[in-house]
Amino acid sequence: VLKSLRTRHVKGKSLGFMVLILVGYISGLIGKIVIALSTGEFQIVTLLYPLNGLFVAIDISLYLKYRHRTIR
Numbered sequence: 001v002l003k004s005l006r007t008r009h010v011k012g013k014s015l016g017f018m019v020l021i022l023v024g025y026i027s028g029l030i031g032k033i034v035i036a037l038s039t040g041e042f043q044i045v046t047l048l049y050p051l052n053g054l055f056v057a058i059d060i061s062l063y064l065k066y067r068h069r070t071i072r
Helices: 002-007 015-039 044-066
Strands: none
Touching: 002 044, 015 044
16 A cells, blocks of 8 residues: 555556455455354454455555556
8 A cells, every 4th residue: 555655556456356355354354243243252353354454445446546557
């Protein structure tokens, strides 16, 4: 995210891969919530899923914003 913000280029990034990673974080979060509801035990690592998903979502939005720029 920081590199994209600084350079305003997204060379070397793949939108499909970032979407796949975001879907993985969403699925993992849903899985952790289902486990917590069924066992009654909350795992602290569950808090990292939305945080990481947020960073990937920001990176996707930067990709969509800067995808048409070319490096000169």
